[in-house]
Amino acid sequence: MTEIPEHLLKRAQEAKAKAAAKAGPDAAAGADGGGDSGKIPAHLLARSQAARSAAAGGGGEATGSEAAGGGVATAERPGGAVATMPAAGAQAPPLATGPEGHTQRLLTVVKAGSIQDVKARPVDKVHTWPHLLVVEFVAALACTAFLLVFSAFVNAPLLSLANFNLTPNPSKAPWYFLGLQELLTMFHPMVAGVTIPGMGIFALILAPYSDKNPSPRPEDRKFAIMLFTTFLMFWAVLVIIGSFFRGPGFNFTFPWNDGVFFDL
Amino acid sequence: MAKAVQGEREGFSEKLSKRMEAVQASQAWNSIFRPGSIFRKGYTDSPRNRSYVIMNSVLYHLHPVKVKRHAVKVSYTLCLGGLSFFLFILLTVTGIFLMFFYRPTAAQAWTDIYSLHTSVTFGLLVRNMHRWGAHLMVLSVFLHMARVFYHGAYKPPREFNWVIGVILLTLTLLLSFTGYLLPWDQLALWAVTVGTNMMGYTPVFGDQVRFVLLGGVEIGTDTLLRWYVLHVLMLPFVLVLFLAVHFWRVRKDGGISGPL
Numbered sequence: 001m002t003e004i005p006e007h008l009l010k011r012a013q014e015a016k017a018k019a020a021a022k023a024g025p026d027a028a029a030g031a032d033g034g035g036d037s038g039k040i041p042a043h044l045l046a047r048s049q050a051a052r053s054a055a056a057g058g059g060g061e062a063t064g065s066e067a068a069g070g071g072v073a074t075a076e077r078p079g080g081a082v083a084t085m086p087a088a089g090a091q092a093p094p095l096a097t098g099p100e101g102h103t104q105r106l107l108t109v110v111k112a113g114s115i116q117d118v119k120a121r122p123v124d125k126v127h128t129w130p131h132l133l134v135v136e137f138v139a140a141l142a143c144t145a146f147l148l149v150f151s152a153f154v155n156a157p158l159l160s161l162a163n164f165n166l167t168p169n170p171s172k173a174p175w176y177f178l179g180l181q182e183l184l185t186m187f188h189p190m191v192a193g194v195t196i197p198g199m200g201i202f203a204l205i206l207a208p209y210s211d212k213n214p215s216p217r218p219e220d221r222k223f224a225i226m227l228f229t230t231f232l233m234f235w236a237v238l239v240i241i242g243s244f245f246r247g248p249g250f251n252f253t254f255p256w257n258d259g260v261f262f263d264l
Numbered sequence: 265m266a267k268a269v270q271g272e273r274e275g276f277s278e279k280l281s282k283r284m285e286a287v288q289a290s291q292a293w294n295s296i297f298r299p300g301s302i303f304r305k306g307y308t309d310s311p312r313n314r315s316y317v318i319m320n321s322v323l324y325h326l327h328p329v330k331v332k333r334h335a336v337k338v339s340y341t342l343c344l345g346g347l348s349f350f351l352f353i354l355l356t357v358t359g360i361f362l363m364f365f366y367r368p369t370a371a372q373a374w375t376d377i378y379s380l381h382t383s384v385t386f387g388l389l390v391r392n393m394h395r396w397g398a399h400l401m402v403l404s405v406f407l408h409m410a411r412v413f414y415h416g417a418y419k420p421p422r423e424f425n426w427v428i429g430v431i432l433l434t435l436t437l438l439l440s441f442t443g444y445l446l447p448w449d450q451l452a453l454w455a456v457t458v459g460t461n462m463m464g465y466t467p468v469f470g471d472q473v474r475f476v477l478l479g480g481v482e483i484g485t486d487t488l489l490r491w492y493v494l495h496v497l498m499l500p501f502v503l504v505l506f507l508a509v510h511f512w513r514v515r516k517d518g519g520i521s522g523p524l
Contacts, residue, residue: 123332124332124333124334125330125331125332125333126331126333127311127314127315127318127329128318128323128327128328128329128330128331129317129318130314131331131336132331132335132336133323133327135336135338135343136343136346139338139343139346139347139350140346140347140350143347143351143354143400144354147354147393147397147400148389148393150392150396151389151392151393151396152389152392154392154396155388155392156391156392156396157451158374158377158378158381158447158449159449159450159451160449160450161374161448161449161450162370162374162449162450162452162453163450163453164453166450167454168450168451168454171454171455171457171458172454172455172458173455173458173459173462174440174441174444175399176437176440177441177459177462181462184462188465189461189462190465190466190467190470193461193462193463193465194462194463194465194466201430201434204409204430205426205427207413207426208418208419208420208422208423208426208427209423211418211419213419214419214420215416216415216416216419216521216522217416217524218414218524224416225414228410228413228414232410263451264395264399
């Protein structure tokens, strides 16, 4: 057994003596005031008295619910413990005792299985620094280097000054809208320019809410993958046709015959 | 002789390290770097210091201290989301450079770009980077979306972050499209004419939509100013807001998805 240091023992002794000196007059006052401490308001005392008598009358019911294992079965009177605490030293009656003389209270009964397993499952994790930050840094550097070198060799187009009286043939939208321009050759402008792209964006937004399949594994979601790949390919093919296979008058051409009519 | 030089050198390095210690003990230094920062007490590789690198820097807003092991694999994300963000930063930097030399009026825009090519140091290079970077960003955002779909990463609890992603894709396209007009050359004018004509077919409000977009009944100097403000100020601002929510949700939804 470990020894308690002397200075701690001394301090404890002093504290005990101090507490005893303080409790002395209090206990005397309590005895004068009829067993209860004067610190507790009169209305609370009255309430606890009433509760005590009520509990004495309906004790059977309370124990019944306890035995059945209901949620919170408190056979004890609320406030009773508080009220009797200061007087506990003076009068010993078994105020806080249960059906068979137990001095503890049953707060609640928790059924087996109702307890959630909150212990987090261990996940295989690594430190962000250096493992992730290094990858990000290298990717950013590579991207910058690529862009810098590409920009050093390939110039961005700057055609002649804008001229309202000279319509280039063909006139093409930016490449990411060339799919729409391609649709324009087949549908009414409202359908091609507004309805179809609008529906496309709407479908994308709805995707996570319409796909009820919880599995992320490719083998479990062949239909979703098929649908999305079709969607991507639809736009990719339209953009490629619009970019490289459309010549003057936006007519169909082969780039190897007539050249490319495309500026980025 | 050689010994004397060595001694002198030691004296110098000692002085240097003493000076460094004095700097690191100063109030100014300690007010800049948080307690636990590697700049306060140096970095030696330990799990504790690896955590401190993130915890005591602004990076903590973006990354947690630890991430899932599979999330670090380049073959899973292909870095597409991060590269999209990086390209956005690169475009902001190069774009700010270009703003110094550009006036958005029909009379001056094209000439400004032309003299940017011919008489501004690195002007052509920076403009090239801005333009190719913009195309690359459209591509990388698009591929990022495809990557996320094929990993099923839009499934609960990440549905809403996918929706934000779709908004970000739309904003990226709009940013690129508004930038397309600014050089005010034949390519810009007629590409935008084709694009805005299409938007004019919006049911019911078609003409109004077109009027608002063009700042008039046809493309002109007002359109240029309007698209310039959209391109350099409004759309980037909105994009940054959605970007913040996007990154925040990535962490709140438990980091990136997977493993499959």
